[in-house]
Amino acid sequence: MAFKLNKEKFRDAVLELIRLTSTELPRDVIAAMEKARDNEEPGSAAKSVLGSMLKNVVMAKADSTPICQDTGTNIHFVTIPEGISLRKVEQAIIEATQQATAEAYLRPNAVDSLTGKNTGDNTGVMAPYIHFEEWDDPAIKLQLALKGGGCENVSTQYKLPDTSLKAGRNLEGVYKCIIDAINKAQGLGCAPGVIGVGVGGDRATGMIMAKKQLFRKMGDSNPVQQLDDLEQKLLVDLNKLGIGPLGFGGKTTVLGVKIGAVHRLPASFFVSIAYMCWADRHHEMLFTESEVSYD
Amino acid sequence: MIKLQLPLTEADVRQLKVGDEVALSGIMVTGRDEAHTWLINDKPDNVRKLLEGSVIYHCGPVVSKTDGEWKFVAAGPTTSIREEPIQADVVKEYKLRGVIGKGGMGPKTLAGLKEFGAVYLHAIGGAATLLAKSVKKVTDVIKLEEFGVPEAMWILEVEDFPAVVTMDSHGNSLHTKIKADSDKIAKELIGN
Ligand code: SF4
Numbered sequence: 321m322a323f324k325l326n327k328e329k330f331r332d333a334v335l336e337l338i339r340l341t342s343t344e345l346p347r348d349v350i351a352a353m354e355k356a357r358d359n360e361e362p363g364s365a366a367k368s369v370l371g372s373m374l375k376n377v378v379m380a381k382a383d384s385t386p387i388c389q390d391t392g393t394n395i396h397f398v399t400i401p402e403g404i405s406l407r408k409v410e411q412a413i414i415e416a417t418q419q420a421t422a423e424a425y426l427r428p429n430a431v432d433s434l435t436g437k438n439t440g441d442n443t444g445v446m447a448p449y450i451h452f453e454e455w456d457d458p459a460i461k462l463q464l465a466l467k468g469g470g471c472e473n474v475s476t477q478y479k480l481p482d483t484s485l486k487a488g489r490n491l492e493g494v495y496k497c498i499i500d501a502i503n504k505a506q507g508l509g510c511a512p513g514v515i516g517v518g519v520g521g522d523r524a525t526g527m528i529m530a531k532k533q534l535f536r537k538m539g540d541s542n543p544v545q546q547l548d549d550l551e552q553k554l555l556v557d558l559n560k561l562g563i564g565p566l567g568f569g570g571k572t573t574v575l576g577v578k579i580g581a582v583h584r585l586p587a588s589f590f591v592s593i594a595y596m597c598w599a600d601r602h603h604e605m606l607f608t609e610s611e612v613s614y615d
Numbered sequence: 616m617i618k619l620q621l622p623l624t625e626a627d628v629r630q631l632k633v634g635d636e637v638a639l640s641g642i643m644v645t646g647r648d649e650a651h652t653w654l655i656n657d658k659p660d661n662v663r664k665l666l667e668g669s670v671i672y673h674c675g676p677v678v679s680k681t682d683g684e685w686k687f688v689a690a691g692p693t694t695s696i697r698e699e700p701i702q703a704d705v706v707k708e709y710k711l712r713g714v715i716g717k718g719g720m721g722p723k724t725l726a727g728l729k730e731f732g733a734v735y736l737h738a739i740g741g742a743a744t745l746l747a748k749s750v751k752k753v754t755d756v757i758k759l760e761e762f763g764v765p766e767a768m769w770i771l772e773v774e775d776f777p778a779v780v781t782m783d784s785h786g787n788s789l790h791t792k793i794k795a796d797s798d799k800i801a802k803e804l805i806g807n
Contacts (some may be wrong), residue, residue: 365636365779368616369739372777376745388741389677389689424688427677470694470717470740486807496805503801506794508694508718510740557804561797566717566740568634568779569793599741 323401323458324609327412333612334416334462335423337605338394340614341464342386342425345377348538349514349575349600353377356512356565356572366570370512373565373598388510388599390468391426394448395531399461402454409460410450417442426466451528459608463535471509471597475530476501477523480589489589491550494519494579497591502558502574507567510597514538514576515558518592521582526592533578534596535604542579551577565598575600618775622668623712625732631780633789637736638775642754643715645674649766651698653758654705662757665770666709670736673698673716675765676747685753687771689743692717695735703727719781719790728784735782749776 345353353374360367380387396413400406418441420426430444431437442448455461478497480489485500487493498517505511518529542548554577564570575598584590604615619627621641631637644665646654653659677689695716698705702714702724712733714720717740728734738746750771757768781789 365634368636368777369779372739372742372745376739376742379744379748383744385744386677386689387743389675389691389743390741424677424679427689468741485805487805499801499804503797506790506797507740510717560804561800563793563797566737566779567719567790567793568737568781569789597741 323404325404325408326609327408330409330460330607331412331416333605333607334413335419336612337462337464337603337614338416338420339384339423339425341466341601341603342391342420343384344381344603345387345600346602346615350374350377352538352575353512353598356575360570360572364570365568366564366572369565369568370572386425386427387601388468389427390470391429392466392468392601393429393472394426394442395465395467396448396450397453397463397532397535398450399453399455401456401458401460404460406452413448413450414443417448459606462605462607463602465531465534465596465602467531468510468597468599471513471595474501474505474509475595476504476593477527478591478593480591491546494591495550495554498554498577498593499557501593501595502563503561505595506563507565509595510599511563511567512565512572512575512598514596514600515554515574515578516594516596517577517579518590518594519579519581520584521590521592522585522588523590523592525582526590527594529580529582530592530594533580534594534600535602536578538576544581547579547581551579621670623670624668625712628712628732628734628784631734632783632785633780633787633792635780637778637780639670639736639778640774640776641669641772643670643672643771643773643776645672645676645767645769645771647673647675647693647766648697649762650758650768651701651705654709655701658708662768663709666711668710668712670713670715671705671711672738672771673714676769677743678753678764685756685769687747687750687753690747690750691741691743692738694718695720699724703731706733707731715778719788725782725786725788728782729786732784734780734784736778737781738778746776749773
């Protein structure tokens, strides 16, 4: 069945997705933060800071204002039915982004790297970033993440083998890189973070895989047993670092670790680490010809 | 939770230690790169009274204006380390009792805080709406035209603005301590 795209309807639906993502945290992230808050020592700065973050989440939702003023890089993962025009979808997303900026759901965040000039509407070369895939369903799935600058600055990439960490080209090596990266990040990425990891790929595809992990549910399990084991182990061990919320010390340094693997060249073995701050803003929309739904 | 009323005295500040949670009320001033450079290069006199005993907040807010009145819509902290080269000089020159931001600062600032009797307060990164709500009134703005909204010096009346002391006036930095501990644990986990 051919899918006919109503561009205006789609654009409005994307605008709502942007508003939702900027102003409301996903329920599973809120639940993870509540659990973390309850788990911290009574009277600790960690506990009260997590409490304030959660209070901020409630206020932002009630007022429909951005959870954090850094509304970040807009990353769209779009899955479309066969035959849909990518250009039309892209154009609708761009228009929705401009409108969302005008309505203050997004802060103007697209700066020309050569002149330093801010475009003022969050659009520019590869901004917003849109990644396309295709599926059989007669619907467009759009996943959006808003990823802030503070946490992107502590995101990083390793090349294995890494002699300083004595990290080889295996999952143990991957483990060492992740411990090292989160330790180096301290509180700077607005901990507690959610850690997306891409194992393998080239420098770009590995990082895309890492960012894709950020759309997974907090409590899910990895279908690949080896990776699932590694995720569980890292979640426990990273929280032993004691960095805590915003680096004030405490039991919660990360809320989750999600790892995906990409095929690589025989000559390269990259570990790409995408640090997402506690303001882990991402949502999903399903757009069919007759209705729109959000997660 | 320790309630602090701005302006602060040296005695107020000397009793604070790292890890203390505070709630600030009174008049504070925002300032980022442009403001810090201006304060050191031009040494403007019109802000001296304002800054004495007060705190400078590393914040580039989102603001709105209705009926001629400014309002803070989002007011989270920005990364402080950029001001490291001159922060201590600004504290000294303007008799500030504190600096608010995120991420902590380096040894030069830490030494300055100790010498002049001031603290570094870490605000809640990302809690933009919550912090904006503790801003009761924007009483004035300095250098708005020249510096633009994020870099201008906004004079704020705040009530119970929450923060944590992460660098005190006795030479202690929570950031240094947490890092030293976590470095040790990371080394054990990596196992080399
Ligand atoms: S790292 Fe996240 S929470 Fe922190 S300031 Fe940036 S976007 Fe906001």
